[in-house]
Amino acid sequence: MTVHKGRGFACINYPIGMNLGGDPSQALVHSTPDGKFMVSLSAIDLGQGMKSVTRQIAAETLGVPVADVYVDTADSDTGPHDMGSFASRGTHRVGNAVIRAAAEARAAMMEAAAEELEVNPADLDTDGEGNIHVKGAPGRSITVADTAIAAQFKQGKTLSGRGIFLIPTSEVDADTGEMTPVSCFAHAAVVVDLEVDDETGEVTVSEVNSAYEVGRALNPKMVEQQLIGGAWMGISHALYETTEPYYPNRSHGPQDYNTYLMPGPGDVVPHHIAVLERPAEDAPFGGKGPGEMCANPLLPAVANAIYNAVGVRCDTLPITPEKVLRGIQANGGAQPREMF
C-alpha cells in the first residue's frame, strides 16, 4: 500500500443576486421614542447572519451604534415584502433596501436635530456613538435619544424610512442568450492538498489554502464562518454526498445520516483563508454574498488533486473510494502526475 500526495487548483466567480432580476426587497426603519431603531423586514436568517448584516448596515447608514438597532424580521403582518433568502441575494438586495430606508430615517433625524439645535441639517453629522453634532463644532450637539424625544413629543415628526431595491426583470434572448444576468460577481481560488491510498481508494484532504474576494467583509467573523463551513461542504460534495449513489438508477438511496455520508466535525481540514475586498459599486458598502460561492471551487480542486496524486480522472461525483480504486486498477496502478 502506498499513500500518494496530490495537489489541485480551481478558481471561480459567482453571480450575486437573482439572475433574472425582478426580485424586490423592502425594508422599514423607525425610531422608538427614545432613539433606538427598529428595522422591519421579511428576510429569513438561515444562520447565515441576515439579521446581523442588516443590523450593521442600518446602524452604519443611520450613524448610530449597532447596539441601538434591532432587526425584527419575517412576520408577514409587519415586515414588508421580500422575495426571500436564496441566490446570494440577501445581503445585496435587502442590504440595499435597508440603506435606503435608513437613509430616509437619518434625513428625518437630522432635520429634527437641526430644529433643536437651530442650524441647517446639512451642517450636522453623527459620531456613530449616539450623538449628532454641528460639523467642526463637536460641542454643539444633541443625543440621538433627545432628538427622537423632541421629534416625537414636541415636533410631532416620525424618524422613519422606507426602502425598496429592485433590479427589473432582464429579458433573455432566445437565439444568443443575451441578458443582464446579475449585478456583481464574487471570486475565489483554492489549492487543495490531499492524500490517496492506492489500496483502499480512500481520499484524505490534508489542507486547503484559499483566496476569496467578497467585495467587503461586512462582518469579518461571519465571513470566516461561511468560508470555513462552505469549503467543508464543497469537500463533502466532492467526496461523500449523494441521494442517489448509483444515479441515474434510483436504488440504494440513503434515508438517514447513517447512510447519507458527510465528514464529521473532526474531519474539518485546516483551511488557510485570505479575504480580498474589491467593493462592488451597486452592493451595500461594496459587500457581495460569500455564502453560496465558497463551496464551489472545492469540488473541482479535490478532483484535480486526486488526478495529480494517482492519475485517476473522476469526472462523476461524488468521488467515492470505489471510483478511485476502479480507476487505479483500470490504469494498472497509481500513476502520479507531473506538476507543471
Place this chain on the structure above:
Amino acid sequence: MSSIEFRKDLFADERDDTLKEIGKPTIRQDILGHVTGRSPYFDDHLFDGLLHMRCVRSPHHHARIRSIDTSAADRMPGVRRVIRPEDVPNNLNTLLSLINFGKDDEALLQGKKVAYVGEPVVAIIAETERQARDAVAVVRVDYEVLPHVLDVEEALEPNAPVVSETYPNNTFDYHDLYDHQKLRFGDVDKGFAEADHIVEGRYQMSPIEQAPTETCGAIAAPETNNRFVCYTSTQALFFSLGTTAKLLNMPSSQLHFIGGTVGGGFGGKVDSLHEPLAVLGSKLTGAPVKFTFDRAEEMQVGAPRGAERWFIKDGVMNDGRIVARQFTGFFDSGAYTRLSSYAIIKGTGHLPGPYSIPNVASNVYCVYTNRTPATAMRGFGITGVDFSIECHMDKVAETVRMNPIELRILNSYRDGDMKAHRRLAKNTALIECCQVAAGKAKWPISADAAAQSSLQGGGGDRAIIPETVTDQAGRIGERRRSKIPTAPGEGATSKGRVAAGSSVAPIVAVPPQRDDMVIDPSRTGHRKAGAGPAVPPVQATPQAPPRYTPPTPAAPVQTIPSYTPPPAAPVVQPSQPAPAVQPPAPEPYQPSEPFQKGIKRPGVSRFISGTRRR
C-alpha cells in the same frame, strides 16, 4: 488549525475603511438564544389540540391512478380529516409563476398520474403522528404502472415516456421557441478550426441533499377574523405565502406567515410544499395542524440539488489561450419544474466561466425524468458547471503542458472584457485570487503571471462583441418527431448571423424613489465612486468602447433641501366662528426619563415585552 487573513493591501484605493459598524465582528443579536436552545423555530410553537398530517406517497416511478380508496383510513382511530386531490381548491402550480416564468405543472396532491416515487397523493390529519401514519398505511390506491425514464439523455429520445403532460417533450419550453436555452457568442466552429488542440470532456454531478438539521415543515392554525397563522421554516416568506394563496385560492390578506429563524436551508426550503397543506388542513379541520418531513422524506422526497451532465469542448492554442468553448448541458429537473428552468438561465449567464474566450456556444436543457423534482441548493445553477469547467481547465493545462494557475491567469476575464452574455465585465478579481491562493500554498507561478492584474489588459479588442453564428435547431417538439443532435449548431439546416456589436441596453437597478433615500456618497465605503458630490462617478473601465456606460449610482444628493420651519399660523375653519383669543397651546408632553422601564437586555428594545420574543 485554520486561519484567516484580510488582505487590506489589495484594492485599498477603492475602499474607504473608516466605516464605524461595517467591517466589525459584531455578535449576532440572536446568538444567546441559539446557543442556549431558546430561539423559537417553527416547531417550537405549541398549540393545544395540535393535529398531525402525513401523506400517502407514490411507490412507483410512474403510474396512472385508477382510483383512491380512503374509506378504511376514514375509520381509523384519531383520524380527523382525509384530504384528497379534489379538496385542493386550485391544484396546479409552478413555483416561478410568482415571477411569471413557466407553466403550472405540479399538483399539491396528485390525483391523476404520479411521476416520481414519493409523490403525494392523499394527506391525512390525525390527532397523533402515529395515528396519521397508521391511517396512511390503509389507504388503497389502484395504480396502473407506466414505463418510466430516469436518464436525461434517454428522456430526449423520440419514444421516451412522457413524464409530465404539461411538457410533453420532456423539456422545459424556452421563450415559446426552443427546447433548450441557447448561448451564442462569435463562431465556435471557426475557433475550433484555428485551434492547435481540441480538448473534450463529460462531467456528471449526482443529486445532493441540502441536509438541514431542521427538516422542512410548517404549523398552521386558525386565527380570528377568518385568518390563518402559519409558522414556517421557509427560506422565502412571501414566496411561500403567495404560493399558498394561489393553491388554496385565498386572498393573501387571510394569511399571516411567521418565520425567519431557520435550522439550515441551503436552498431546500424554497419549495413551499408544507405551508399550503398545513393551512388547508387547518381550514378543513378548524384546528392547528402540523406538517413536516421526517428525515427519510427530507432525503428522498424533499427536492435535492439536481444532477447535471455537462459536455465541454475547447479549442486551445499551443500557448494556452482558449479560443473557443462549447457546452452541452442537461439539468435533471425530476418530474416537475420547481426552479430548474431558472437555474439554467443563471448557468447560461455564467458561461464560459470567469474567462475571456472569443467564441462561445452553449445549449442547456431542462429535462424531466421520473425522479424527485430538483430544486435550489447552495450554488444553484453554478456548482455543477464550475466543477466541469475547472476540471476541464486542468485537462487543457495538461494538454498544453502548462502550470494550471498560469493557464487560468492567462485566460482570466478582466475589467472591461466583453462577456458571452454581451455585458462588460467590471469589478473583477479572479487574477488576484489566483495569485494570493498560489502564494499561500507556495505553488510557484511565473513572474509574468504574478505581475498580471484584473485592472489592466482588459477592454480594447476584448470589449468587442463579435459577429455571431446562430441556428434554430431544437425547436419545441422537433426532438419528439426525430432524433436530432443536442450540441450547439449540430443538426441545424441553416445558420444565421448576428452582426458584430449587437446588444441591447443593460438592466440596472431602479434608483431610490426619493432623494432622502440616497445615502450620502461619502458614507458608502466606496472611495472611487463617492469621493465627493462634485466628483462624477469614475469610469471603472476606461478602455471600454464609448457606448458602454457603467450603471451609475443614483444621483448623489448634493444639497439637502433647505430647512423651513413648520407653518406657525393656525388653520382657521371658515365655517366655524373663530375664537376671539387662541387658548394657550398646552405644553407638549416631554418626559424627563421617558420609557426607562422594561427589559434591559443588550440588543432588545425596552418597549418589547419579555414574552413576545420568548
